[in-house]
Amino acid sequence: MYWNLDFARYIADAPWPVTKDELIDYANRTGAPQQVIENLEDLPDSDELYETLEEIWPDYPTDEDFGYSDEEPLN
Numbered sequence: 001m002y003w004n005l006d007f008a009r010y011i012a013d014a015p016w017p018v019t020k021d022e023l024i025d026y027a028n029r030t031g032a033p034q035q036v037i038e039n040l041e042d043l044p045d046s047d048e049l050y051e052t053l054e055e056i057w058p059d060y061p062t063d064e065d066f067g068y069s070d071e072e073p074l075n
Helices: 020-029 034-041
Strands: none
Touching: 020 034
């Protein structure tokens, strides 16, 4: 399973929490590329809910990863 920001954007707005099957259905309905569908199909079979994208891709970058912070002034 390989994730990148381009792939993640296809499921970032999914109606969380979702099951694996609901997430695959969402990705299909929104026109996600086949690689995204294949990545989702590689998730473990379970009826457990995924609460966030970070549960699927633990290394999903956050604003902190890019050095952004609400406390820093914008220049």
